[in-house]
Amino acid sequence: MQDVLSVVSLGSIYLLFALGMSLTWGTIDVLNFSHGSIFMFSTFTAYLLLGSTALPFLAVVAVAVAVGALMSVLIQVLAFEQIIKRARTKKNAEMQILIGGIGIAIIPLAIAQHHTKSNPFGLRESSFSVDTWVVGDLRITNIAVMTIIVALVLWLALALWLRRSRNGLALRAIGVDAEVASLMGVDRRRLALVTMAVAGGLAGLAGVLFTFTLGAITPESGDTLLVKAFAIIILGGVGSMRGVAFGAYFLAACEVWVLTQTSGSWVEAVSFGLIFIVLLIRPAGVFGRKEVRRT
Amino acid sequence: MSTPNTAETLPTTGPAGGAPASPGGVAVLECDDVCVHFGGVKAVDGISLQLLPDTIHGIIGPNGSGKSTLIGAITRLTKLTSGRLLFDGEEYQSSPASVVARKRVARTFQTVRLLPDLTVLENIQLGADGRTHDEGPRPNLLKRLLGKQISPAVGEAIERTNLQGFESFYPSELSYGTQRRVEIARAISTGPRLLLLDEPTAGMNQTERAEISALLQSLRTGGLSQLLVEHDVQMMIDTCDHVFAMNFGKLIAEGRPKDVVQSPQVQEAYLGRKWRDHA
Amino acid sequence: MSSFYLTNLVLVQATITGLLLALSIQVPIRMGVFSFAGAGAYGFGCYAGAILVLDYQMAAVPTIVITGLLAGLVVLVVGLLIAKLNGLYLAMATVAFCLIISVVAINGGELTGGSTGRYGVISDFTMGHMFAIGAIALVLVALSERGKLGRRVDAVREDPELAASMGINVRRYRLVAFAVSGVLGGVAGAMNILVRSAVSPLDIGFPLIVLALTMIIVGGSLSWKGAVIGALIFTWLPDLLAVVGEWQELIYGIIVAIAAVLLPRGLYGVYVDTKRSVLRRRRQEATDKATAQTPPPTSTGDTTDIDRLAPEMEAQR
Numbered sequence A: 001m002q003d004v005l006s007v008v009s010l011g012s013i014y015l016l017f018a019l020g021m022s023l024t025w026g027t028i029d030v031l032n033f034s035h036g037s038i039f040m041f042s043t044f045t046a047y048l049l050l051g052s053t054a055l056p057f058l059a060v061v062a063v064a065v066a067v068g069a070l071m072s073v074l075i076q077v078l079a080f081e082q083i084i085k086r087a088r089t090k091k092n093a094e095m096q097i098l099i100g101g102i103g104i105a106i107i108p109l110a111i112a113q114h115h116t117k118s119n120p121f122g123l124r125e126s127s128f129s130v131d132t133w134v135v136g137d138l139r140i141t142n143i144a145v146m147t148i149i150v151a152l153v154l155w156l157a158l159a160l161w162l163r164r165s166r167n168g169l170a171l172r173a174i175g176v177d178a179e180v181a182s183l184m185g186v187d188r189r190r191l192a193l194v195t196m197a198v199a200g201g202l203a204g205l206a207g208v209l210f211t212f213t214l215g216a217i218t219p220e221s222g223d224t225l226l227v228k229a230f231a232i233i234i235l236g237g238v239g240s241m242r243g244v245a246f247g248a249y250f251l252a253a254c255e256v257w258v259l260t261q262t263s264g265s266w267v268e269a270v271s272f273g274l275i276f277i278v279l280l281i282r283p284a285g286v287f288g289r290k291e292v293r294r295t
Numbered sequence B: 001m002s003t004p005n006t007a008e009t010l011p012t013t014g015p016a017g018g019a020p021a022s023p024g025g026v027a028v029l030e031c032d033d034v035c036v037h038f039g040g041v042k043a044v045d046g047i048s049l050q051l052l053p054d055t056i057h058g059i060i061g062p063n064g065s066g067k068s069t070l071i072g073a074i075t076r077l078t079k080l081t082s083g084r085l086l087f088d089g090e091e092y093q094s095s096p097a098s099v100v101a102r103k104r105v106a107r108t109f110q111t112v113r114l115l116p117d118l119t120v121l122e123n124i125q126l127g128a129d130g131r132t133h134d135e136g137p138r139p140n141l142l143k144r145l146l147g148k149q150i151s152p153a154v155g156e157a158i159e160r161t162n163l164q165g166f167e168s169f170y171p172s173e174l175s176y177g178t179q180r181r182v183e184i185a186r187a188i189s190t191g192p193r194l195l196l197l198d199e200p201t202a203g204m205n206q207t208e209r210a211e212i213s214a215l216l217q218s219l220r221t222g223g224l225s226q227l228l229v230e231h232d233v234q235m236m237i238d239t240c241d242h243v244f245a246m247n248f249g250k251l252i253a254e255g256r257p258k259d260v261v262q263s264p265q266v267q268e269a270y271l272g273r274k275w276r277d278h279a
Numbered sequence C: 001m002s003s004f005y006l007t008n009l010v011l012v013q014a015t016i017t018g019l020l021l022a023l024s025i026q027v028p029i030r031m032g033v034f035s036f037a038g039a040g041a042y043g044f045g046c047y048a049g050a051i052l053v054l055d056y057q058m059a060a061v062p063t064i065v066i067t068g069l070l071a072g073l074v075v076l077v078v079g080l081l082i083a084k085l086n087g088l089y090l091a092m093a094t095v096a097f098c099l100i101i102s103v104v105a106i107n108g109g110e111l112t113g114g115s116t117g118r119y120g121v122i123s124d125f126t127m128g129h130m131f132a133i134g135a136i137a138l139v140l141v142a143l144s145e146r147g148k149l150g151r152r153v154d155a156v157r158e159d160p161e162l163a164a165s166m167g168i169n170v171r172r173y174r175l176v177a178f179a180v181s182g183v184l185g186g187v188a189g190a191m192n193i194l195v196r197s198a199v200s201p202l203d204i205g206f207p208l209i210v211l212a213l214t215m216i217i218v219g220g221s222l223s224w225k226g227a228v229i230g231a232l233i234f235t236w237l238p239d240l241l242a243v244v245g246e247w248q249e250l251i252y253g254i255i256v257a258i259a260a261v262l263l264p265r266g267l268y269g270v271y272v273d274t275k276r277s278v279l280r281r282r283r284q285e286a287t288d289k290a291t292a293q294t295p296p297p298t299s300t301g302d303t304t305d306i307d308r309l310a311p312e313m314e315a316q317r
């Protein structure tokens, strides 16, 4: 039972992190490899602020979300838009965005590493404190409960937004066929910026919740999460909202299971192995839409 | 809509008069009930035809009637849903595209597909690189290692397509029509036995079209079989010995170019489309 | 000169291993295979080299040869598994492969030394060996960029369908790309362990991918000269940038980001483009008239032709 709880709270963090990546990849074809450093750096900014003032929980979250959204939009404008403008083919653009993301991620990482000397940093100075509640023989922290609720609520809200709202529809149209979408009068640039901002905000939020949960993170922790998020997205199927939730909790379940079954640190291999298996057996993912190729 | 035609009802008129096609000669290529379906779209739907040596064949048909897909199927770049393909009487519908190409089946594409970082000369040499059927004495090792040698076939192809002077240009520096000629030269330099040209003169003016037409006719020797997809009906009449008409993935007529163009099926295919466009 | 060489010996060694690592990723990229498996092969090579020397008392040259072949084989098998994938998916599958190598290194028990890794790898390896191997690799890669092979590699990258229609067995080229990348990465890793004498899981993994990619992005991905430029810059720059002091990593990051966004073909690509445009200008000046080209497209076909067809057929009726 305690294991199930671990799965759900770990999965919720994965979900929050992967949600933003899935959103940009599924709609505007941006697989943003600086998502991990946005995640880390927005938390890092909050950490720096906490050095001078003790902020309440909500203020910490607000700072991280704002920084995340801002970074994400900046990266879109300064890098990805430029790449798309120059690339000869869509395939080239996709690869270059991946590489550009990896390159850009070095910058925030270097700043944080320089400042922390690569040591872990946390948000202890916040006026928020982590409590553990005991229900029967279950132990759960207030931050875990919050993470689970926030992840599920945001996931649902995003799914509904994509399905119902005008912008959401337009975004899904871009994801299916960018040319038709722009013929329909969709302002791709503005929508792309909104999408990137949402994704960045989610990364910031995930960073804060993750850090409160663990106590501290290292500047490098974004990298591993990045690969895990990729595993989650392709497991569920690129562009599928149900898929990303399924992938997040499935990966968490696998990891918790491996953790209880083996000694050592094989748990890291789960997501990497999963990537291989999914790509080999079902490249479209569990909930993936069939690729429609057009000439 | 046109009523579905079966092979029996086709107004077949046989090889064109005056065409040097040997009547008893074996077909270079044969398609037998070839189908290519993309999900529900039957792009090619039961096509059977023969391509003869020393003959220029043409395909006409409205946009989307499956002409390019048929060429894709013949070259094995597009997957067949069903049917048989035979080259020199040998089935090859399960061979990969590269093996088919090495049987000396050359093609051009509907869009220009030149390699941007190679010069005109190198782009054409890429075609000659695949030649295995006429390899003379190998050039010396050092020359080969440094990649300096140019095949004689390349010079010939450049001459035939009138590309002298453009050898050191890069594709992006050429006009569209010239780019298309480079593609044709690349296909010719492979020394093909079957040459498939998908709208080679799109974007060319009348003079250039006439040049290409003359070029293709000059190639009608040595057993080469050609298949030309074009929209320009006059050019088809002037160039081809035998024309196939396609609509909705099916053959609706074949025979002498003039007869095919005048056949009621073809007129309906085009006029029907025209009416719809104006509706 | 010789004292400069001696004081900078470590950097010279790092340049050569870095160059081979960069080539191990560049060779597949040149064939349109976005594989980072070379970085995994490098990690594999570090450990395999250490194991062969420490546990099997092997000499330097056989160690390198065997490690290279093994790594080539491993990456070829990976390639066979994921040959069908493309673009991002292929790239990420190979990233996963690299990370799996790290996890195996951590969990490999005595063989890999767990989280401490293996150390004390001393052999008869000399700088002569190192220069010779580096030169051989460089020459072979350079030859693959010329002539028939070079053209065909270009075709496989730019347009696999076209390549197939030219009789090129694209699948075979892609598999060779995997194998070659494995050999290069494995040899680089083996040489690294022979000069460094120690390896731990921290030395391999994601940062290695970033390093190799960095060299190629900045140097240029389409020629061995790009890899040389990248390897030189990123081995020597940190040393030169020591002047800039503690912000070296940041400057490094900014350079990479700018190159990735603005110079997708790297510094070598800038050189090639400049050369080409100078040539063009010179040619234009020289033969302003002779190059009078065919006029631009007059009709793009379809509608006009169909419109022309209809009245014609009506006339014939």
Ligand SMILES: Nc1ncnc2c1ncn2[C@@H]1O[C@H](COP(=O)(O)OP(=O)(O)O)[C@@H](O)[C@H]1O
Residues within 6 Å of the ligand: A293, A294, A295, B038, B041, B042, B043, B061, B062, B063, B064, B065, B066, B067, B068, B069, B070
């Ligand atoms: N790869 C593909 N996937 C799905 N449909 C395709 C594909 N290629 C062609 N089609 C469809 O097949 C039909 C025939 O196309 P095509 O062969 O290009 O026609 P044509 O060359 O005669 O203009 C069209 O309806 C086109 O949309």
Ligand SMILES: [Mg+2]
Residues within 6 Å of the ligand: B064, B067, B068, B069, B110
């Ligand atoms: Mg077509």
